[in-house]
Amino acid sequence: MLHIINKSPLSSVSLDTCLNTAAGGDTLLIEDAVYAATKGNAAEAKLKTAMGKFKLHVLMPDLDARGLGDRLMDGVIAVDYAGFVDLTSNNKTCQSWL
Amino acid sequence: MSDAKKFMFVNRKAPYGTIYALESLEVVLISAAFDQDVSLAFLDDGVYQLKKGQQTKGIEIKNFSPAYRALEDYDVEKLYVEKEAMEARGLSEEDFLVNVTVLSRAEMGKLMDEQDVVLSF
Amino acid sequence: MKFGIVVNEGPYQHQASDSAYLFAKAAIAKGNEVWRVFFYHDGVQNASKLTEPPQDDRHIVNRWTKLAEEHKVDLVVCVAAALRRGIKEENLAQGFRISGLGQLVEAGIKCDRLVTFGD
Numbered sequence: 001m002l003h004i005i006n007k008s009p010l011s012s013v014s015l016d017t018c019l020n021t022a023a024g025g026d027t028l029l030i031e032d033a034v035y036a037a038t039k040g041n042a043a044e045a046k047l048k049t050a051m052g053k054f055k056l057h058v059l060m061p062d063l064d065a066r067g068l069g070d071r072l073m074d075g076v077i078a079v080d081y082a083g084f085v086d087l088t089s090n091n092k093t094c095q096s097w098l
Numbered sequence: 099m100s101d102a103k104k105f106m107f108v109n110r111k112a113p114y115g116t117i118y119a120l121e122s123l124e125v126v127l128i129s130a131a132f133d134q135d136v137s138l139a140f141l142d143d144g145v146y147q148l149k150k151g152q153q154t155k156g157i158e159i160k161n162f163s164p165a166y167r168a169l170e171d172y173d174v175e176k177l178y179v180e181k182e183a184m185e186a187r188g189l190s191e192e193d194f195l196v197n198v199t200v201l202s203r204a205e206m207g208k209l210m211d212e213q214d215v216v217l218s219f
Numbered sequence: 220m221k222f223g224i225v226v227n228e229g230p231y232q233h234q235a236s237d238s239a240y241l242f243a244k245a246a247i248a249k250g251n252e253v254w255r256v257f258f259y260h261d262g263v264q265n266a267s268k269l270t271e272p273p274q275d276d277r278h279i280v281n282r283w284t285k286l287a288e289e290h291k292v293d294l295v296v297c298v299a300a301a302l303r304r305g306i307k308e309e310n311l312a313q314g315f316r317i318s319g320l321g322q323l324v325e326a327g328i329k330c331d332r333l334v335t336f337g338d
Contacts, residue, residue: 023207081245095216128320215327
């Protein structure tokens with residue numbers, strides 16, 4: 001299952017709830033959720049821990065737009081919209097943690 | 099029902115502050131007419147949707163909570179509440195206006211993985 | 220693969236409609252079909268033909284209209300959500316149609332994947 005998150009980890013519990021509840025699988029950070037995958041963000045440690053259970057991806061155009069394209073933390077895979085489509089195709093279901 | 103899809107409606111938002119809870123419920127009621135395998139999940143602030151005793155007169159917004167009770171008449175009987183979310187809000191099963199199944203986070207995650215279509219509100 | 224897309228937020232206020240559009244375009248570019256886009260909640264505002272963004276900004280409504288024309292994408296606006304928010308046939312942009320919530324459930328049933336964009 002693909003989990004899509006679109007909220008900053010410092011303003012919403014969406015990322016926490018997803019990582020704590022979901023059984024694992026692909027996770028894609030889009031829109032304001034991309035902040036979670038930047039070096040030095042308070043969510044960095046959380047994402048590192050989650051890497052054992054989830055395969056983490058970030059939508060690069062959203063990260064670039066926010067001026068943080070050069071701060072992507074290690075271990076998170078950068079994808080473009082085509083990669084986003086592939087992630088949805090390769091998983092039977094997707095869930096947006098709005 | 100063999101070719102029915104498993105639909106899960108994931109509710110993570112409180113009622114009244116925003117319209118998502120009400121409009122989610124409207125989709126659920128419509129989905130009942132399509133003979134699919136429907137379940138509802140309540141996580142985070144979504145568990146507040148099921149709180150008994152909602153009195154909305156003072157805010158002049160329609161109290162739609164009785165509609166959760168009507169779900170049964172539509173054969174929508176699978177309502178799941180995440181235990182951790184419920185407890186974090188000082189609620190227990192007795193606080194809800196309908197019968198629900200309380201699941202741990204892990205059980206909820208597993209159930210989500212079994213779905214064909216997940217609609218989140 | 221057959222995709223369904225749900226847009227739950229209005230244009231400009233939230234990025235949801237932009238993300239949904241770029242996703243739809245990418246899906247089509249990869250040879251997939253975007254069978255239906257369903258506009259719900261404030262997402263119904265994406266269908267207002269009265270929308271007039273500044274010249275130097277993207278025109279979110281016209282972009283959807285163009286996508287529908289070029290790739291036969293069914294743009295459906297939820298009737299109940301639309302009436303609540305003042306979207307009617309008379310101010311509906313080209314390429315959109317107003318219909319019931321059953322169209323959303325049907326998209327879930329008929330599409331291989333249903334992707335939701337919202338807040």
